[in-house]
Amino acid sequence: MNKQELKDRVRTAIRKQANEITALAEAIAREPELGFKEHKTAAKIQSFFQQRNIPFTTEHAITGVKGTLKGRSSRRNIAVLGEMDAVTCFDHPLANTETGAAHACGHHAQIAAMMGCGAGLAASGVMDELDGDVTLFAVPAEEYVEIEYRNRLRQEGKIRYLGGKAELIRCGAFDGIDMAMMVHLSTDGDKNRVMGIGGTSNGFVGKMIHYTGREAHAAGAPDKGINALNAAMIGLMAVNAMRETFRDEDYVRFHPIITKGGDLVNVIPAEVRLESYVRGKTVESILDANFKVNRALRGGAAAIGAEVEISDLPGYLPLVNNDRMTELFRRNAVTLLGENSTKPLGHNPGSTDMGDLSHIMPIIHPWVGGVTGVAHTRDFRVCDPEMAYIINAQCMAMTVIDLLADQAAEADELLENYQPKMTKKQYLAFMESIK
Numbered sequence: 001m002n003k004q005e006l007k008d009r010v011r012t013a014i015r016k017q018a019n020e021i022t023a024l025a026e027a028i029a030r031e032p033e034l035g036f037k038e039h040k041t042a043a044k045i046q047s048f049f050q051q052r053n054i055p056f057t058t059e060h061a062i063t064g065v066k067g068t069l070k071g072r073s074s075r076r077n078i079a080v081l082g083e084m085d086a087v088t089c090f091d092h093p094l095a096n097t098e099t100g101a102a103h104a105c106g107h108h109a110q111i112a113a114m115m116g117c118g119a120g121l122a123a124s125g126v127m128d129e130l131d132g133d134v135t136l137f138a139v140p141a142e143e144y145v146e147i148e149y150r151n152r153l154r155q156e157g158k159i160r161y162l163g164g165k166a167e168l169i170r171c172g173a174f175d176g177i178d179m180a181m182m183v184h185l186s187t188d189g190d191k192n193r194v195m196g197i198g199g200t201s202n203g204f205v206g207k208m209i210h211y212t213g214r215e216a217h218a219a220g221a222p223d224k225g226i227n228a229l230n231a232a233m234i235g236l237m238a239v240n241a242m243r244e245t246f247r248d249e250d251y252v253r254f255h256p257i258i259t260k261g262g263d264l265v266n267v268i269p270a271e272v273r274l275e276s277y278v279r280g281k282t283v284e285s286i287l288d289a290n291f292k293v294n295r296a297l298r299g300g301a302a303a304i305g306a307e308v309e310i311s312d313l314p315g316y317l318p319l320v321n322n323d324r325m326t327e328l329f330r331r332n333a334v335t336l337l338g339e340n341s342t343k344p345l346g347h348n349p350g351s352t353d354m355g356d357l358s359h360i361m362p363i364i365h366p367w368v369g370g371v372t373g374v375a376h377t378r379d380f381r382v383c384d385p386e387m388a389y390i391i392n393a394q395c396m397a398m399t400v401i402d403l404l405a406d407q408a409a410e411a412d413e414l415l416e417n418y419q420p421k422m423t424k425k426q427y428l429a430f431m432e433s434i435k
């Protein structure tokens with residue numbers, strides 16, 4: 001069977017399962033969970049695998065679920081990824097009322113697209129004609145959040161890195177995988193059947209900032225206290241005074257939150273905690289900006305006579321899409337949606353742990369339509385389920401066929417011409433150097 005026939009078969013097979021795929025997405029959206037806590041989400045994914053007799057393993061980086069579709073031979077191994085975690089957005093209509101978790105980043109749609117892709121490849125019999133395996137990988141904790149909580153997991157030895165893919169790389173869950181793909185929902189005005197392809201995004205260092213002063217009666221004896229909140233505010237203002245030294249082309253971002261601002265209103269704050277990232281377009285710009293940020297934060301403590309402890313944590317690396325895979329994906333998008341359905345992307349100042357994977361293997365991370373509203377807000381919702389769940393699944397399955405049909409000639413050629421930015425060993429050494 002030629003590639004076109006294989007693609008037609010897989011498209012039909014995905015279409016036939018559209019109701020189940022959509023139901024999975026909606027079920028996940030109704031029970032959102034934050035990263036490294038996606039137990040109910042994992043259970044739903046496992047039962048979807050079970051219903052289709054797709055073998056899987058569990059508990060990768062705590063909650064990850066990894067299914068395998070065997071090809072005619074195992075010449076290559078392509079991972080199709082979907083992220084499991086939600087963000088906190090209490091005002092989202094489908095938010096968990098206790099935790100505030102909500103799929104305001106659309107990761108539930110990624111799981112649907114990944115599972116739809118796998119279900120179609122499995123049901124169509126196409127795998128018997130492909131020279132490679134497909135790993136269907138539901139991965140945890142893409143959002144780098146709840147830094148204190150995750151740092152505790154780190155201290156307890158449950159994880160080493162705070163992002164899901166970084167941790168999975170470290171655990172060896174990506175060993176033996178040659179390349180990876182996923183899609184991420186994105187709003188693009190009213191052009192919801194558009195796929196943004198290629199492009200780059202920022203990486204970052206994570207940080208916890210802990211100012212300590214001395215408590216005292218806020219009105220009766222402020223002279224006996226050391227105000228940690230004032231120290232923190234001066235530290236943040238000092239960073240703001242450094243911003244003009246950040247070059248536009250480096251896309252530096254520093255966006256702290258105060259997670260503890262004091263204890264009681266009538267007590268001078270003795271302990272103030274902040275979390276932030278320092279983001280940038282390149283590793284060099286991240287490290288340069290991070291140095292300046294840390295110096296400024298220490299300045300706040302020095303001014304007030306407080307103490308500051310800054311814990312830098314390994315974050316994410318900048319994202320690089322593989323050109324050849326991008327072109328294969330683009331052609332399939334054009335087949336499904338027409339000539340003007342793709343647009344090349346520039347640089348995105350956001351970050352994803354797909355950036356980490358992109359340093360050690362070829363990947364694509366297209367930003368796809370099907371959604372409306374601003375990401376991470378109450379307005380963000382899937383408005384075009386067909387696009388968000390089904391067409392994205394078809395486009396990835398067709399790209400898998402491009403890579404693995406004809407004795408995996410396309411995958412072979414791509415890998416022969418590919419030089420990773422880092423080996424896994426170099427990657428882990430870099431991560432360990434952030435402290």
Ligand SMILES: [Zn+2]
Nearest residue numbers: 087105143375
């Ligand atoms: Zn997000």
Ligand SMILES: [Zn+2]
Nearest residue numbers: 105107142184
């Ligand atoms: Zn996201």
